[in-house]
Amino acid sequence: MILTENLTKYFKDLRAVDGVDLHVRAGEVLALLGPNGAGKTTTVRMLTTVLRPSDGTARVAGCDVLENPGKVRSSVGVLTEDHGLYDRMHIEEYLDFFGQIYDMPAIERQQRIQYLLSRFGLLDARNRRIGKFSKGMRQKLSLARSLLHSPPVLLLDEPTSAMDPASARLVRNAIKTLRSEDRAIIVCTHNLAEAEELADKIAIIRNGKIIANGSAAELKEQLLGPGEYKVQLVEPLDSKELPLPDGLVVTQKGLDWFSYRAPDARKTNPQILHKLITAGYQVVKMEEVQRSLESVYLQAVNHVPVKEDPDVE
Amino acid sequence: MWSDIRKALVVTRREVKDQFRDWRIIAPIIILTVFFPGLMNFTAQQAVGFVAKYGAPIIADRLIPFLLMVVGFFPISVSLVIALESFVGEKERRSIEPLLSSPLTDVQLYLGKLMAVIFPPLLASFLGISVYLVGVFRQVGWVPDATLLFQVVALAAVQSLVMVSGAVVISSQTTSVRAANLLASFIIIPMALLLVGESMIMFWARYQVLWWAIIGQVIIAWLLIRTGIAHFNREELLGRELDTLNLRWAWSVFKEAFLGESGSALHWWRLNVWSVVRDLKWSILLVLIISIGAVLVGSTQAEIFTLPTEVLDWDNLDEGLVTGVENIGPIHFFSVGGMGMILFHNLRAVLIDSLLGIFSFGVLGIIALILPFGIIGYFIAITGQIGLSPWSFLLGFILPHGIVEIPAIIIAGALIVRMGLTLVTPQENHTIGEAWIRTLADWARLICFLVLPLLVVAAFLEVFITPRAALAMFGG
Numbered sequence: 001m002i003l004t005e006n007l008t009k010y011f012k013d014l015r016a017v018d019g020v021d022l023h024v025r026a027g028e029v030l031a032l033l034g035p036n037g038a039g040k041t042t043t044v045r046m047l048t049t050v051l052r053p054s055d056g057t058a059r060v061a062g063c064d065v066l067e068n069p070g071k072v073r074s075s076v077g078v079l080t081e082d083h084g085l086y087d088r089m090h091i092e093e094y095l096d097f098f099g100q101i102y103d104m105p106a107i108e109r110q111q112r113i114q115y116l117l118s119r120f121g122l123l124d125a126r127n128r129r130i131g132k133f134s135k136g137m138r139q140k141l142s143l144a145r146s147l148l149h150s151p152p153v154l155l156l157d158e159p160t161s162a163m164d165p166a167s168a169r170l171v172r173n174a175i176k177t178l179r180s181e182d183r184a185i186i187v188c189t190h191n192l193a194e195a196e197e198l199a200d201k202i203a204i205i206r207n208g209k210i211i212a213n214g215s216a217a218e219l220k221e222q223l224l225g226p227g228e229y230k231v232q233l234v235e236p237l238d239s240k241e242l243p244l245p246d247g248l249v250v251t252q253k254g255l256d257w258f259s260y261r262a263p264d265a266r267k268t269n270p271q272i273l274h275k276l277i278t279a280g281y282q283v284v285k286m287e288e289v290q291r292s293l294e295s296v297y298l299q300a301v302n303h304v305p306v307k308e309d310p311d312v313e
Numbered sequence: 314m315w316s317d318i319r320k321a322l323v324v325t326r327r328e329v330k331d332q333f334r335d336w337r338i339i340a341p342i343i344i345l346t347v348f349f350p351g352l353m354n355f356t357a358q359q360a361v362g363f364v365a366k367y368g369a370p371i372i373a374d375r376l377i378p379f380l381l382m383v384v385g386f387f388p389i390s391v392s393l394v395i396a397l398e399s400f401v402g403e404k405e406r407r408s409i410e411p412l413l414s415s416p417l418t419d420v421q422l423y424l425g426k427l428m429a430v431i432f433p434p435l436l437a438s439f440l441g442i443s444v445y446l447v448g449v450f451r452q453v454g455w456v457p458d459a460t461l462l463f464q465v466v467a468l469a470a471v472q473s474l475v476m477v478s479g480a481v482v483i484s485s486q487t488t489s490v491r492a493a494n495l496l497a498s499f500i501i502i503p504m505a506l507l508l509v510g511e512s513m514i515m516f517w518a519r520y521q522v523l524w525w526a527i528i529g530q531v532i533i534a535w536l537l538i539r540t541g542i543a544h545f546n547r548e549e550l551l552g553r554e555l556d557t558l559n560l561r562w563a564w565s566v567f568k569e570a571f572l573g574e575s576g577s578a579l580h581w582w583r584l585n586v587w588s589v590v591r592d593l594k595w596s597i598l599l600v601l602i603i604s605i606g607a608v609l610v611g612s613t614q615a616e617i618f619t620l621p622t623e624v625l626d627w628d629n630l631d632e633g634l635v636t637g638v639e640n641i642g643p644i645h646f647f648s649v650g651g652m653g654m655i656l657f658h659n660l661r662a663v664l665i666d667s668l669l670g671i672f673s674f675g676v677l678g679i680i681a682l683i684l685p686f687g688i689i690g691y692f693i694a695i696t697g698q699i700g701l702s703p704w705s706f707l708l709g710f711i712l713p714h715g716i717v718e719i720p721a722i723i724i725a726g727a728l729i730v731r732m733g734l735t736l737v738t739p740q741e742n743h744t745i746g747e748a749w750i751r752t753l754a755d756w757a758r759l760i761c762f763l764v765l766p767l768l769v770v771a772a773f774l775e776v777f778i779t780p781r782a783a784l785a786m787f788g789g
Contacts, residue, residue: 012562048414050547074416082407086327088334100323101415145411 001184006056018208031199039208040188077146079156087131102149116144135162226263228289234282243279324425345388354448379515384445385469388437396430396480471530478537544745570754596727607683611690656772675733709786713779718771
């Protein structure tokens with residue numbers, strides 16, 4: 001659904017996006033993470049054909065962004081960083097305007113508008129001018145606009161940034177439903193918990209380059225090293241040496257627990273458990289130490305070297 | 314085409330609705346539609362009464378149609394303000410990106426915005442004209458001639474179109490409403506001059522001249538719309554945040570384009586001068602056709618504007634020619650100084666014509682450049698009228714240097730056409746500024762390395778050879 005190869009964008013001598021490769025299939029959500037000015041919005045704008053790539057290729061819903069920009073724009077629903085609303089309009093009027101632009105028949109437009117207003121809890125506000133809306137309502141309306149023509153591809157820039165927790169939950173559930181409807185979705189966000197909850201894949205972009213790309217688990221493995229496990233015992237650890245496999249490094253020790261890193265947990269953990277039990281230790285629990293996406297992100301943006309360090313937007 | 318207009322009208326409807334919800338737009342339109350024609354009615358009534366007392370009814374006869382034009386113009390002045398913020402205003406309000414990301418094509422979006430800023434003020438203009446006509450009929454019983462009424466209505470429409478199309482070009486190429494307002498002077502000043510001209514025509518009651526004003530403005534509006542669509546660029550509109558004057562960048566683009574590809578001198582000339590001339594073939598053909606047309610038009614004028622016999626002393630042509638050739642005004646024939654003078658004159662003409670062309674899509678530049686061809690045509694016809702051979706005139710006075718000078722002028726004309734075309738032609742991968750700098754570099758390269766050398770040769774021939782040829786043909 002979305003495929004980019006070596007996607008690059010220069011603004012004069014400024015390299016805003018540098019050789020980005022992305023692949024999002026139907027029914028997948030990709031979270032694009034990165035600091036402000038990393039190139040997320042520029043990447044999305046190239047995928048919506050508003051910006052022309054300086055190099056590389058991008059195909060959206062099977063169409064090349066340079067060769068068939070009209071078709072690409074028809075296939076994409078975009079939630080832009082700025083919501084792009086007209087303050088003097090009413091919401092139905094606003095959505096109807098975009099429905100006409102997307103060539104939707106009048107009856108279908110009306111049905112779809114009613115459905116989206118109901119889904120995002122905006123039905124009660126239908127007689128108010130958009131200028132009177134709160135930030136969260138504006139964002140929901142903007143999201144409704146991007147979904148109006150049921151596009152197979154969605155590019156959502158900060159979809160929940162201005163929302164209260166209940167509205168944000170509503171939108172996240174909507175995104176999950178959209179994924180289940182086989183749409184390809186890119187979500188640009190700074191909300192890492194949201195990214196972890198929604199995304200099948202996460203790409204971290206810095207200085208225009210993708211510095212990490214994969215599932216949350218893969219990124220944790222890749223950037224934070226092997227998983228860390230904690231073993232809780234019934235008795236306190238005595239001075240005896242723990243019966244652990246050769247080469248296994250204990251990272252921390254407490255009164256009745258210890259933790260270690262296991263490069264290959266499927267193989268190492270049963271061995272450890274077996275050795276402990278054989279040696280007479282009573283194991284209360286063995287669990288993986290939770291590692292947040294935030295630490296992955298910080299590790300990536302602060303420590304992963306970039307081959308070249310170009311100027312970015 | 315219909316699909317484009319249908320989609321454009323979706324944008325238009327939304328924008329017009331939006332305008333009618335903004336009291337800052339509605340209030341002036343209503344005032345200019347209702348109050349202002351009333352004031353003009355009062356003025357017309359008072360003027361008619363006043364001039365009637367002193368036996369000068371002609372002033373009132375002229376004043377009433379003039380005021381008709383004025384009441385038609387005032388409401389459309391609002392369209393300039395709306396048009397100036399059509400694109401850049403949306404950009405400032407940050408509502409443009411969803412539109413740019415929508416399936417609307419550039420033409421649909423541009424036409425939609427253009428129509429939206431024309432319709433309401435034009436409607437107000439027609440309403441104002443109606444109010445004024447009803448008032449003036451009730452007060453003094455004046456009814457306009459149908460042709461005049463049509464002309465005034467058409468003038469209001471084309472003036473609105475010119476102002477709006479110019480303003481939308483500005484709006485789509487600037488980064489802030491403030492910058493657009495500052496650039497509006499380039500519309501307001503020419504329009505003010507035009508209005509003064511039209512007012513003079515109205516007071517002189519040379520109403521048939523208004524047709525030319527209408528046709529001229531239709532052409533300008535068409536060129537402006539083409540320019541706007543050709544250079545409409547989503548990326549520039551969304552991406553450019555600051556209007557900065559980057560002279561270093563402009564100079565580097567110019568230098569790169571001017572120097573072109575390197576190689577030996579001959580290779581460079583072929584690649585960067587001669588190949589451009591080849592690219593100019595259609596422009597050259599166009600200028601050539603226009604020049605021949607100018608010669609023909611000039612020759613027809615000889616029938617209308619004959620020279621009095623005392624001006625041309627045909628009986629003593631040989632004597633006059635000899636003294637004339639020796640010293641015509643500041644041009645000294647048979648001298649290097651004279652050659653310099655002619656070269657300076659020709660080069661100045663090319664530069665001024667190019668400058669005129671820059672501000673008028675090439676039109677004024679070409680008109681100025683072909684004037685001498687009209688004069689040549691005129692003198693060819695005059696020569697025929699007095700019984701001499703026009704061919705002798707051509708061979709004696711024109712061709713010895715014209716054989717070099719005319720191609721130089723035609724090429725210069727083609728370059729002016731190209732500068733105009735650059736503005737109205739889409740430029741792939743280049744901004745309007747960059748495209749224009751590159752065209753300017755082509756112009757400078759051809760002027761320096763082709764037109765100037767040809768003009769030097771032509772000046773030499775004109776000073777040293779043409780007088781001899783003229784003397785040989787006519788000096789006896």
